[in-house]
Amino acid sequence: MKDLKVILPVAGSGTRLRPHTFTKPKVLLEVAGKPILGYIMEEIINLPISEAIFIVGHFSDQIESYIKSNFNVKSSFIVQKEQQGLGHAIYLTKDYFKPDDEMLIILGDTIFEVNLNEIIKSRISLVGVKEIENPSRFGVVKLEKEKVTGFVEKPKEFVSNLAIVGIYYIKQPHELLNGLEEIIQKGIQRKGEFQLTDGLQSLVEKGYKIDIFPVKGWFDCGKPETLLTTNQHLLEKYYKELKKEDPLIIPPVFIGEDAVVKRSIIGPHVSVGAFCRIEDSVVKNSILYTKSSVLMSILSDSIIGESAIIKGVFQSLNVGDFSQTIQKHET
Numbered sequence: 165m166k167d168l169k170v171i172l173p174v175a176g177s178g179t180r181l182r183p184h185t186f187t188k189p190k191v192l193l194e195v196a197g198k199p200i201l202g203y204i205m206e207e208i209i210n211l212p213i214s215e216a217i218f219i220v221g222h223f224s225d226q227i228e229s230y231i232k233s234n235f236n237v238k239s240s241f242i243v244q245k246e247q248q249g250l251g252h253a254i255y256l257t258k259d260y261f262k263p264d265d266e267m268l269i270i271l272g273d274t275i276f277e278v279n280l281n282e283i284i285k286s287r288i289s290l291v292g293v294k295e296i297e298n299p300s301r302f303g304v305v306k307l308e309k310e311k312v313t314g315f316v317e318k319p320k321e322f323v324s325n326l327a328i329v330g331i332y333y334i335k336q337p338h339e340l341l342n343g344l345e346e347i348i349q350k351g352i353q354r355k356g357e358f359q360l361t362d363g364l365q366s367l368v369e370k371g372y373k374i375d376i377f378p379v380k381g382w383f384d385c386g387k388p389e390t391l392l393t394t395n396q397h398l399l400e401k402y403y404k405e406l407k408k409e410d411p412l413i414i415p416p417v418f419i420g421e422d423a424v425v426k427r428s429i430i431g432p433h434v435s436v437g438a439f440c441r442i443e444d445s446v447v448k449n450s451i452l453y454t455k456s457s458v459l460m461s462i463l464s465d466s467i468i469g470e471s472a473i474i475k476g477v478f479q480s481l482n483v484g485d486f487s488q489t490i491q492k493h494e495t
Contacts, residue, residue, distance in 0.1 A: 167214035167265045168284060169337075173253045174201065174272035175221030175244040180387045183484030184453075184469055189223040191272040192230060193391065194453065196398035196435050197418040200385050201227070203275045203398075205235050211280055213237070213268070217260055219244050219253040249357025255344040267337035269360075271330030275394055277381025283333050289372065291364070292331035292379040302327035303361040305376055312374045315361035317354050328361070329382045336372055343367060388467055388482050395451055396433045420454070428458075437470070453485070 178190030185193075191201040208216060215238045220227050228241050242256050254269060261267065268284065270276075276292070283290055291312075293305055304324040306314040316323045334340050343366030348358055368374060383394040399416035413419075414431030420438035428445045436442065437454040445458045450466040452458065458468065461477040468474060469485040476491040483489055 167262070168212060168268060169215045169217060169257075169260065169265055170208055170211070170213050170268045170270060171217045171219065171254060171257055172201075172204070172208075172270055172272045173219040173244075173250060174227055175219050175247065175253060176273060177222050177247065178273075178386075181391065183482075183487075184467065185222075187470075187485045189227055190385070192223075192226060193385070194435065194437065195275070195385065195391060195395040195451065196402060197420060197437075199230065200275060201230065201272055202234070204270055204272060205231070205237075207276075207280055208270070209235055209237055211268070211284065215240060215260070217242065217257050218272075219256060221245075221247065247357075249353070250360040251344050251347060251358035251363050254360055254363070255341060255348060255358070258341045258345065261337045261341065263338050265337055267332075267334040267340070269330075269332040269334065273385050274330045275383040275385060275398070276329065276331060276379055278331065278377075278379050280331075283331070283377060286333060286375070287335075289335045289367070289374045290333040290377050291374060292329045292382075293326040293376045294329050294379050294382050295325050296327045297325070299323075299325050299327045303359070304328065307376075312368065312376060314368060315364045317359045317361040326376065329379045331379065332360075332364075336367065339370065339372065340364070340367055343370075391467065392433075392449060392451065392465060395435055396449065399433055399435065414448075 174191045176190055178185035181190055192199045217240045220241050221244050224243055231239050244253050303317045304319060305312055305326045306324050340363050344363040347362050383397060384390045385394050403416040403418050412429050417431040418435045420436055422438060423436045423440040426443045428442045430447050433449045434447050435451045437452055439455045440452050441457040444460045446462045448464050450463050452468045453470040455471040456468045457473045459475040461474050464480055466481040469483055471486045472483050473488045477489055
């Protein structure tokens with residue numbers, strides 16, 4: 165009997181999102197009131213999967229606790245002790261797959277809008293792609309006469325504008341894992357890492373068919389500016405209408421449990437975590453994490469860490485958990 169197993173690589177250290185990833189994994193950072201990983205899991209639990217396999221690294225205990233506390237799904241957690249690339253991360257699941265199983269890989273730091281139930285009905289392997297202007301930062305798919313002929317990781321010269329967005333449905337996981345094993349044994353690395361695109365290339369070279377599917381809604385959460393852009397989109401999608409009118413709250417906004425807002429203008433595009441305090445301030449296009457305080461400030465395009473205190477500030481900020489930014493102004 166075929167089992168569908170989902171692999172979620174969530175071992176990345178999230179260096180571009182520091183200081184927030186000094187205290188928590190990137191995939192548990194919140195956008196529009198929910199962790200990035202939560203949006204992905206809500207899509208996965210609607211699928212007929214037999215197991216979710218997490219490749220973890222930094223703060224693995226936080227990820228395991230979050231999954232077990234919030235989702236009723238069989239889960240396994242594999243520690244990637246060294247960051248040796250996505251290909252290596254997928255290879256670590258080799259003992260979890262039987263020859264007839266099927267594999268769905270979803271990168272844990274990307275929020276997407278696609279019907280996965282339709283994807284897993286395919287008779288051949290599929291890779292999600294999106295047409296972009298500058299594909300050099302991504303793996304890309306090569307096409308010839310609408311047929312997938314290969315994969316290239318972060319090409320220096322133009323090969324294709326079809327960027328791989330981080331969703332892979334693999335009908336032959338055993339063959340993919342064997343190909344990755346061969347690549348690792350031979351030490352074939354690109355930019356110091358073992359690449360999943362090389363494993364996919366090996367499938368094509370062995371004669372296995374792989375097709376592509378378009379992903380229109382694709383939201384990268386890897387940098388502060390893209391995290392804020394994703395927050396904007398999700399607020400527009402889920403919180404455009406307020407349950408009660410408040411002339412000082414400009415939707416879309418998310419305001420968490422027991423947050424206190426006094427004499428302040430909030431919005432648009434603001435996520436306020438639980439137990440936050442905002443007084444005598446103006447806040448727009450920002451994310452405030454749990455228990456943070458913003459007092460007598462004007463903030464825009466900012467990310468404020470958990471339990472941080474901001475007072476008398478009139479600028480964009482990106483500050484971590486428990487930090488204090490207090491400025492005195494002469495009268």
